[in-house]
Amino acid sequence: MNNLQPSDLSLLPILEALIAERHISRAAIRLNRSQPAVSHALARLRDLFNDPLLVRGEGGLQPTARALQLVEPLGEALALIRSLVDQPTFDAERCDRHFRLSMSDYGATILLPTLVSQVRQMAPQMNLSIVSYGRERAIAALMDGEIDLAVGVYPVLKQPGGRDLRSALLFEDSFACLFDAEQEGTPISLEHYLTRPHVRVAVALHDDSEVDDALARLGHKRRIAVQVPHWSAAPDLVRGTDLILTAARRSLDHIVPGNLRCSPLPFQLGSFPFVQTWHRRRERDAAHGWLRDAVANAATSRLGT
Template identity: 55%
Template sequence: MRSVNDLSGVDLNLLVVLDALLAERHVTRAAVRLNKTQPAVSHALARLRILFDDPILVRRPGGLEPTPRAVELAAPLRDALSTLGGLVDERVFDPGRAKREFRLSMSDYAAEVLLPALTPRIVHAAPHLTLALVSLGRDGARAAIRAGEIDLAIGVYPEGRTDDFRTSPLFDDAFACLADAASGAPASLRAYLSRPHIAVSASPEDNGEVDAALAAQGLTRRVAITLPHWSVAPQLVRGSDLILTVARRSLTPRPGDGLVIARPPMALPTIPLVHAWHVRRDHDRGLKWLRTQIAQSIPADPCP
């Protein structure tokens, strides 16, 4: 049997088929995805089984299931194809002709700020591209980037370079408090701590900047409700004494809504929103193009 490390005579198009099969777990759907016939994909699967000396996909009651060997191959295969795309197909990335799906992780806060301007840019300039969004939280997004499960994460991450992680700044935001107008915004730290709070965290494991700043002073707040996203939080604040402390750009003042926005009664760090990717994607021209579109979609700060 040929070693998989020996690529001489290996049809690298088989790897494209393998990637589609592992993504779809269905021969016919993989054929549609690749614009090939079902018999052609079935034939390619047979060749892949010989190449890797592994069944790759096995039939179970719920459908086709990848073998443990296939699961091991999925992430490095995706990275390899992405790298090849950057080296060969995208020497000059043509967004008008490119057919590609970009997988992004971002919070609903980042989506609220960026997508209204980003979406029409993408639809107009790259009509065949797809953006697939998930919200994984900081730790989950880091793990997904390293595993090759997503292309890009947008959030609050340590800025700079590590051995395998790259970040680039988008903009800085500041914290603000949202409170019911009848209850009023807390004017002092003591008043702030006496009220119940809404905390927003995409993952229970994520440490929030507000609680970290309080802990540095030996203080804690009483969190009455923890939410994975902020969009519903203003509705919970209205008519209550709850306090919501979140990024200012996520709060849009609306006259007559019964809510007030104020600065927190304590010093809090700024919120540096960045986009982050894996070092192996540094030469991916398509991803570079997308990062440029994101950076150019940042709206002006409504409350400078």
């Protein structure tokens, strides 16, 4: 790195925004600066780090390897600086931050109506963007600073790679089977469970499944006939077919029964934790902390947990 002047410290939030947005105009809007000012700052940053940092690629600017190396230490340094200069009392009404959250449509159905209502009433200047990433991508996005919060089921948090992440339990849920009663009686047996085709819900093709892991431990394997990324679409695929859907019980509460029936799993599988998780660099971020509290309150209000 070339000689860093005290005035250059003001460039670091610009670098953070550029890496996150990967577009000069969007970064300028995020920072409330002019596009020429951000372009000039990028030129100075390239000189300081002796690296292009962002280069043109498919879909816009792409960070270089050096820029990606800077994401974590940059985020931690800026979070610390912001925690030092933040006012002692956080004013939600004046907070104009833009937060990016990852959650499936299952989580969105449960949490978003109450969460958005809270944000509109208490933090009307705050903006939220919701994406639906698979488990591995969501964790990677948290680590890279691409998103601010991930809501869902993340077994990886128990692994060594999750040491930089923090999480808080929102509620516990369990699995149940949904099937068409004209095709099968209630409760469903393990024999029929294994011989029938299944619908599997997974955002990413290779996301781990607690159900398949539990069956593998018992020496069994089910046939996945259809895989879809959305919980909300899955129940209608079961109606009038021989398919079985194994899903979170809460996601089945709103189903119009008709011939559809719900049954306990025909094998042992414990409940699972539904959590919100974030990178430790956000730990002292007052606005981020307010948002986490709002997510927890939404879960409590909706489910009474």
